Amino acid sequence: MMKCYLATDREGHFVTAEAAMSATDQIWSCASCDCRLVLHGGIPADPAWFEHDQRSVAEHVLMNCAHLDPQVKADTRHNQLRRMVSGLDVPVRALSWYCTWCDNHYQGGKLCTQCGTGIYSIEEANWQANYNRAVL
Template structure:
């Protein structure tokens, strides 16, 4: 699960702390400002200090709801869900037969009634195909 780096967090008293101001060997508990999950202070050499989510103690559902969840991954998940929804839709069957309730006429083709020159009163006639 890809999460973005976090540079600001809460301490256990819900005070805002910056990653760069924390000692490298700190064992303090930090919390995410978005989802209240546990964070780990990362002090890698040649990189700015940052916080990252403790993936072992936080549920996947909670991480997916966090604002620091990688937007690219979130976008790909939404796209996959949308594709699945589109694939399960029934095919579109165009309406060919219409009944005009204004003039009580029946016609085929376009929805527009040629007899009374309106289309607001035209209702589709379902075929038994």
């Protein structure tokens, strides 16, 4: 999670991390995901900031927060896509065809050697399955 510098208080008012340093006994929430925040005091080189209390919120809530590191979101989307793609069947290119128009069996691209079109052609494997079903 990236540092955030703006939070909401119990009353729903926006408060900067610098202004929050003077408040005591206050509960801070993220303006994006409403997660509880922890205030960290700053140093001159690094001003005060809020950190998400990641143990108090579900992961799917943090994944939708505007303060989530963009690289983490990108990695998560990439992993989801990888899982989806790995579950797909690998397409097999058909090289044997049957033209239903001119009753021609042929090999290669989907272009009948007799009628010169592929619009009436089906895969040879589909023709054989239908032919075997009709014979039985």
